[in-house]
Amino acid sequence: MAVVDMMQAEYQKRRKSQIEAIKKTDKKLLREMLYQMVLGRVFEEKAAEVYRMGKIGGFCHLYIGQEAIAIGSMMALNPDDMVITSYRDHVQAMVKGISPEAVMAELYGKEGGCVKGKGGSMHMFSKEHEFFGGHGIVGGQIGVGTGMAYAAKYKESGQVTLCFFGEAAVNQGIFHESLNMAQLWKLPIIYICENNQYGMGTSQERAMSTRNIAKKAESYEMANEFVDGMDVMAVRDAALRAIKRAREESLPTLLEVRSYRYMGHSMSDPGNYRTREEIAKYQERDPIVLFQDSLKTAKVFTDKDFEAIRQEAIEATKKAIEFAEESPYPSESELLSDVYA
């Protein structure tokens, strides 16, 4: 059975209890989760559009299809918890609190960007929001995130670290070096493998000798879970368990969150390595559609609410574009600043 079909079967099994759980969940939180997912979707669609217009340069890796991962996990954090991710970072940046304006202006390479136009799509950062970037070397942030968790433990700050990476990064040495140290030294970190099934154009099957990434944690005697990345509530539940483990026992967890990337690896991806049918099959389990369906079944929200949320997201994205358009380019004095502290 294909993994997507197994995930759907599992989803059907837990759906009833999940709807009961949704009924008991804070409505404000549910609304915010849905809003962030829709905002992530609308924002990225707009980014693709303006990229094609030449407004955004360089690389631009979009998150469309993967929203449930960032929202499900990050919205289970405390505000002072730390997050680090790969170059596919726009949505994580916004969920952590960086404004859509500052993210879009960064994509435009403008002064109003969250890092003053010096990082671009792959390098969103905000110290204020404990968002540690935005990193462009596959897997590099896994080691850096491990160090953030090390610092939290050293300082006894009580913070946990969420460290995101794609499944292709699991083949890098740094993944294994990091997991070994994290378990050895009992660090409060959650490694979130966003398994979107393709490392650029190479499928997991063509790049990895094993299928089950979560189980790799067992080589390090680390707690792990396989999670349906199209089901935001499932991601949230798994994240809550891992966060509790990190916060209360100072222990790491590896979550393999199985998802799917609708768009190409970056905006310059021809997409000739997979079929339209395959994409359509995953889109049937679209995370926003699934979540809205559950919310509706649970009688928490109606179609009218969904439309209002969508309009809000469209409005926020519009404002982000306006801000980015109007923000000036960085002054040339920025060229040589921030090289040394």
Next chain:
Amino acid sequence: MALLTIRDALNQALREEIIRDENVFIMGEEVAEYDGAYKVTRGLWKEFGDKRVVDTPITELGFAALGVGAAMAGLRPVIEFMTFNFSILASDQIINHAAKMLYMSGGEFKVPIVFRGPNGSAFQVSSQHSQALEAFYANFPGLKVVMPSTAADAKGLLKSAIRDDNPVIFMEQERMYGMKGEVPEDDDFTIPLGVADIKREGTDCTIVARSMTVPMALEAAEKVQQEFEVSVEVIDPRTIKPLDIDTIVASIKKTNRLIIAEESHSFASVGAEITYQVMDRAFDYLDAPIKRISTVEAPMPYAKNLEAAALPSVDKIIAAVKEVCYL
């Protein structure tokens, strides 16, 4: 003043900074229970325990990365590489991450970290354990590169490196750990990064040397003084990046001759960079072509005679002095 080996001067610097700042910790292979592969961290684990002195698995990329993340999150790690040859495994974290973090985060995240350990040749340790990598790291904006040659410099510069808010590559030399020198006893003694030191004053010829070639240059200077009455000035930049080119240029304006002695290979070396900067700033003051003594363009051989032939030496420096002084 106290007479200390470079090894003990470094040890004092680490000890004092661990006491001074609770966020300073040292991490690396065999730094704790084993007392350090070269005993630079001797006694520190016994005194400060597991939190401040941390043995790592042999996982250079991993613990370098951990250091970068910990520095971003507010600590001041000192990462020891057993030798800088092994730092090449970690160079992704040093170059792609530490060096760029402040810039690509628009000034949001500084990385106050020291990567330290022995650099260059040792005693017949052959090709993979004898490399001098300063030019490699000095090429990347965002990194500072420090190379002390005396016990006092070792202590003062390491303390400054630990207090610096940037990633600092701090390169020691295994052959020099046992060399002794006078070190001020003040536990707040520091030497600023980016300031060269004139190790010997002279009027006829300038030698710019660093790390292991400094004692060689000083010995060569004494010999040519006695034999040829040539007065050699020896300048140790101490910090490769930022480079104190002003002190070098001022010396050339006095001596009109320049020799650069370095342990790295010659191609695209720090010596090549100094040569360019001197051409740019002091071309008209030169009375002879600049000469450079480097390690030959071959991996380091094991055989004792071949190793000696590959490296800079007092005799090679003397020959260069004679050449630029037309003796």
